[in-house]
Amino acid sequence: MSDKTILILGGGLGGITAAANLRRLCAPEHRVVVIERSATFSLRMANLWLMTGERQHPEEGERSLSQLAEHGIEWVRAEIESIDPTAKTVKTSTGTFAGDYLVIALGAERHPEAVPGFAAAALDLYEATGAVRIRHALEEFKGGRVVILVARTPFSCPSAPYEAACLVDSVLRRRGVRERSAIGVYTPEDIPMLAAGSDVGEALLRLLKDRGIEFHPEQIVMKVDPAAHLARFELEDATYDLLIGIPPHRVPEVLRAAKLADASGWVPVDPGTLQTRYPGVFAIGDATSIRLPVGMFLPKAGVFADEQAHVVAENIAAEIAGKVGSRRFNGHGFCYIEVGDDEAAYGAGNFYGIPAPTVTLEPPSPRYRQEKHELERTAQSLWL
Numbered sequence: 001m002s003d004k005t006i007l008i009l010g011g012g013l014g015g016i017t018a019a020a021n022l023r024r025l026c027a028p029e030h031r032v033v034v035i036e037r038s039a040t041f042s043l044r045m046a047n048l049w050l051m052t053g054e055r056q057h058p059e060e061g062e063r064s065l066s067q068l069a070e071h072g073i074e075w076v077r078a079e080i081e082s083i084d085p086t087a088k089t090v091k092t093s094t095g096t097f098a099g100d101y102l103v104i105a106l107g108a109e110r111h112p113e114a115v116p117g118f119a120a121a122a123l124d125l126y127e128a129t130g131a132v133r134i135r136h137a138l139e140e141f142k143g144g145r146v147v148i149l150v151a152r153t154p155f156s157c158p159s160a161p162y163e164a165a166c167l168v169d170s171v172l173r174r175r176g177v178r179e180r181s182a183i184g185v186y187t188p189e190d191i192p193m194l195a196a197g198s199d200v201g202e203a204l205l206r207l208l209k210d211r212g213i214e215f216h217p218e219q220i221v222m223k224v225d226p227a228a229h230l231a232r233f234e235l236e237d238a239t240y241d242l243l244i245g246i247p248p249h250r251v252p253e254v255l256r257a258a259k260l261a262d263a264s265g266w267v268p269v270d271p272g273t274l275q276t277r278y279p280g281v282f283a284i285g286d287a288t289s290i291r292l293p294v295g296m297f298l299p300k301a302g303v304f305a306d307e308q309a310h311v312v313a314e315n316i317a318a319e320i321a322g323k324v325g326s327r328r329f330n331g332h333g334f335c336y337i338e339v340g341d342d343e344a345a346y347g348a349g350n351f352y353g354i355p356a357p358t359v360t361l362e363p364p365s366p367r368y369r370q371e372k373h374e375l376e377r378t379a380q381s382l383w384l
């Protein structure tokens with residue numbers, strides 16, 4: 001058995017989980033190499049806590065990737081410039097690397113510039129710095145109209161805009177300005193989290209209604225006018241005093257250039273093994289598209305990136321050991337949905353369900369919120 005090199009492209013949630021599991025499962029002579037441009041790892045779920053002030057600084061949830069070396073994982077800090085999936089080579093800003101296996105975990109790129117006026121007008125919930133800016137804006141908010149704007153689908157973490165709306169409601173009530181305020185979610189979706197099934201969507205709509213939060217479905221924003229505080233949609237216009245935005249997402253350009261993406265705009269993979277159409281090249285997490293039996297695509301969420309990373313790591317390790325890997329991604333997932341007042345609802349189930357996903361939503365409770373914090377701690381300690 002010759003020594004193998006596994007190149008993991010991207011050191012976010014999927015990439016780090018894959019690396020940690022490969023290191024645990026493969027003998028030390030095999031190299032596990034993470035190529036990542038950023039020096040730190042953090043979970044973006046913490047943006048919601050940065051937004052409410054429960055967490056003050058983005059650095060609080062960060063871990064340095066330099067710690068990977070202590071655990072036998074090589075980290076190359078570099079920009080990935082091109083990928084040759086046939087040769088399994090990766091050209092980066094610090095040189096070219098060749099692997100026996102590639103695990104692509106490059107996530108989704110966000111493009112606020114794709115909607116005219118969006119970048120100038122909207123505070124970006126999906127950037128830690130944007131979440132902090134939202135907090136400052138909420139601290140000074142004297143009443144008015146808060147719009148949470150989902151620019152395009154698909155986007156990462158389909159529950160996040162609804163969590164943000166509930167948390168804004170909670171913060172404004174705490175500050176005594178809720179009665180002078182309106183909160184509305186504008187989204188291209190028909191119903192929240194449709195891929196989880198209409199029961200979950202209806203339950204989320206009830207949570208919004210109970211809190212007096214407007215829901216404006218099927219709204220595709222064309223442009224935002226920062227001077228007039230106006231978002232223009234195909235169907236209607238919306239004025240705002242505070243605009244919280246989720247920018248358009250796209251597959252990383254480097255994957256499009258490598259012709260790894262298809263007409264869905266994302267990287268198609270085998271729904272069980274996560275292998276791309278290239279043998280030995282796998283893709284996991286937000287960069288992928290997996291069509292569900294019901295016809296929609298699997299949502300982009302960390303819980304799926306995490307489980308897919310386990311599947312790929314186990315199967316690669318088995319193959320290196322001369323066995324046949326049998327672990328398959330089965331479409332099961334869960335999420336904790338913050339609703340404010342220190343509570344979260346809990347959704348879980350099978351997204352691969354036939355004929356439709358079988359996902360249920362448990363009502364909000366403080367326990368689920370605690371579990372969400374524990375989840376973050378577990379994920380952060382992956383390699384510590």
Ligand SMILES: Cc1cc2nc3c(=O)[nH]c(=O)nc-3n(C[C@H](O)[C@H](O)[C@H](O)COP(=O)(O)OP(=O)(O)OC[C@H]3O[C@@H](n4cnc5c(N)ncnc54)[C@H](O)[C@@H]3O)c2cc1C
Nearest residue numbers: 010012013014037044045080106107157285286301302303
């Ligand atoms: C506000 C918010 C809340 C969320 N809450 C939840 C939640 O509660 N539960 C849940 O399951 N999910 C949640 N998510 C979604 C979750 O964060 C993502 O689904 C998950 O991070 C996807 O993992 P990934 O490995 O595919 O991509 P990422 O974690 O985005 O990692 C991709 C990595 O690739 C690197 N990269 C990209 N291109 C290059 C390049 N060319 N060269 C070098 N490096 C590159 C990036 O720097 C990044 O580190 C949330 C997301 C947001 C924004």
